[in-house]
Amino acid sequence: MTEERLEMLMVKVTDDAATAAEREELMAYIADKPELQQELSMHEGLKAVTDGWVARLEVDLAQDRYNQQSLTIWWTNLGLTLFLGGLAVLMGGGMVELMADPSVPMWLKVGYGGMGAGFVVLMAAVIRWRMNTAKHDKYTEVQR
């Protein structure tokens, strides 16, 4: 048997793509060659491991399918809008109450007012930065 044919048969048998005749031919050839039997066994063991990887990657396909469902997107966006909207109302409302309360000392109003206004200005700055850089950020396409 030539080296090329032996290599081809080894690959086909390892990949479980060999015909019965090809498998028989290979087994007959390596019957008295323990080093080739060991090599075939090593290839089959390696394939079993890598096949296991492929099977485990099914979870990625399931994840992609789930993420693309419109119900998933709608549900998540609704939850986030309610959560962040509520947070904004609590923070904004709290600030208005604080400013309107005559019992709160002026230094506290100035301090909290400055902090709140600073937060809004900085938030606007980072949103502007993100909007400017996001269109050049190709890395957001990477999924895993």
Place this chain on the structure above:
Amino acid sequence: MSQDLVRASADLANRPDGGMMVITTFEAPPGMRIKEVKGLVRGNTIRARNLGFDIMAGLKSLVGGELSEYTKLMGESREQALDRMRAEAVARGANAVIGLQITTSMIMQGSAEILCYGTAVVLEPDS
């Protein structure tokens, strides 16, 4: 990233070979030998997802499973750091980076820092 590296990155993408560069953890790939060493090259980045994704990931951590928001974050960081390293290698006139190492560290909660480094070299076929 400096303007030189941005230009190198653009040159890399526009090369006829599509910007192919050998990046390997080997000392030198089989069949190749090192013709010239161009020195250490590295790329790093720190990225974060937005508040919405952090909230989702925090909730998911209560029930277990993969935090795909952060898997994506690590993937983005890895690719960006590798691109920066590759651009630096091109700027130095290398056609390969050997002995690649990738490390991570914690700078800020909810963010991913990736640093990758290797040795930029010029490889040629081993005759």
